[in-house]
Amino acid sequence: MYRTILPYVLAWLSLVSAVKSEPVTLKALIEEALGTNPSIHAVEKRIETARARVPQAGAPPDPILRIDFVNLPGGSIDFGRTPMSGKQISLSQSLPYPGTLAAQGDAARQGVLALESQLLDARDHLRHHVKETYYDLVFHDQSIRITRENVRLFESIADRALARYEAGSVRQHDVLQARVALSLLKNRVTGFEAARRVDEVKMNGLLGRSAETGIEVESSVHVHSVAVSAQALTRVAEKDSKILRELTHQSRAWAAWETVAKKSGRPGFTLNLSYRQRQFVAGDPVSGDDFFSAGVGINLPIFRGRKQLAKAAEARANVAWLEARMVEERRRIETDIQRIVVELRLHAKEHDLFTNEILPQTEQALRSARSAYEGDLVNFSTLLNAQSAWLEAELMRFHHGIAHAKLLAELEAIVGVSLEDQTGQPGRTGAHP
Template structure:
């Protein structure tokens, strides 16, 4: 029996082994370089950037050629003095300010897609970190479960030995076997969840979904030092989508300016040249003709222009409300992530310095008492299962805390550093 107890204590005290872990910062960098959705967003932004110059450029000039005043009976060029071949070049010039305003509208639209692209980088970073910390928890959960299965294997051998020599009961053997089977069921579920989360993370990195990813045994706890009101305030400067929503407001203001300019006429300048042949009774003896002129449109249909201005005004009001709604949503999300982070931070410290060490001491005391026959096997088993549950809870809240920080980074636009360089394994 002492042999089994020695093995049991050795298994319990051995640290969980890990392989070389993938750097979280390296995975984030890889995702920002390779993620297809992010690349598409970047291309979409550049695509709309290319629309700025065309929007603010003049239309192409028009060149026309015509055979003018040819008599239908002969189609001869020298029969009448008015016959000739006309070349005409014309260029349309919008009223001053229209082209610049059209360029401004296109620029503001490109700024929206730039803000969306920059914000998508924040959201992609959050997704990578969220998946990585879920993977970290599942790795720790699998390791803890395997450790406890090994302990239960020793319990089964121990209870079988005691039953065979008449100092134990069969119920203890069966109970240990049942609990081992339950942990195996839990292990299968955890392993399946790990495969799913790894595939999710691989897809964010644009990798094959079977590419292995390893996590470390311990992670530093990130401490956010900024108070909640400061985070909510600074997000309006740091979160790219705020600038993007402001660009919508500015775009509708530019549309209103353009709608006002539509009350003004546009100009069309043109010049022409007619090549002529000599003809009888021609007072200028076949001299060529040149002409120049200007035409303008008459903006007399005011109803459609009034409606365009009203449409732009409604767009401005809509965009302002969208900005305010987004600000309220971000403020709530920051508040929610902040209070969740505070709760999980407190729980991390509680489990690390209190609950897990106390449960570990209880289990060791029960093990020592069971060795001398002072407690029943069910009490020892209960102490083990509680320690298992608390260790699982500890790594869950630790991962949840870092996921809360990742969400807070994405919502505020800030980057927080891990300032608590401590061993996050529970204290024995």
């Protein structure tokens, strides 16, 4: 039986392994996050709640239907004993001051628009966080790969040093130094692996997945040169920033609530209509005819200063606060854009410097040190320093590429639009030179 099942089990495990090792693209992760992230779902539910309040806010109060048994004698329940007794049905309708309901409906609609802008902003920031975490995964994948390559190189160097020590051509210090360097490199790999696992947990949280789910990503990014100025980006941000839209709609909502408060401080109306059914009683001057009544009531806002005007003052204060927040947000956007543009240029230059100058120089120095060490022209420390310099140059080259990509993702979240069409030709980072 086991021999019959075993091939199927092995085939299934092979399929699972193949699926797990398939790298996922950044675009696929973003699409999944937008569809499964719990925070996005929470905002969507809040929008549904707010939309359900819109028709309520603009609706008038419900009419009141009332049934009365009026003017019954105390001795018995008899509608035919007095001409004023009867069964009465009444209908009343309260009507707020004209414009109050319209202002309440406008406030509710602006609240919905504010939440919709909040949802768009949350999606932009989710894209940013997914990109940032994705780039961290790429960085740690490449750091692990590069450092493991150096571990193998150091192992060969350590073996060579041991062979030369046994032959009596080098000191024992060289062997010990090689082993220490090798142990430090292995410890560095362990650190990168732990950091990558943290990135996986963070990404799974953004995707709404189990924290134990493994993630494989593509191992390259592109360095783009931003082709637009900080001033142009600031203008785009002020036009398309979802946070500014949200604050604008919140301000309009409070302005509408101020209108509601002011109009609520003016007299409203209550219309009444009633019909009384009567029986004929001897001596009734109208011979038992039924009665109709109609009336108008007006509420008197005698506490207007303590209630409605105070609410209007509260609404004005909230409008002023939101306007101040918009000024603050515009300044923050301008400052962040200026900072990011400067840092983008710095990392682009650093990446270009390491790619075209420092890394080739360290590779050449490493090859020279290896040849010189084999010919006993330099000591072992020189070889180790050359190897370490090449490793650091490779890691720094990739660090600047990843930092550039993360800053570009942050800039897109601030501006509120994709900057793919606003960048120059990309330069690739991540492939081993």
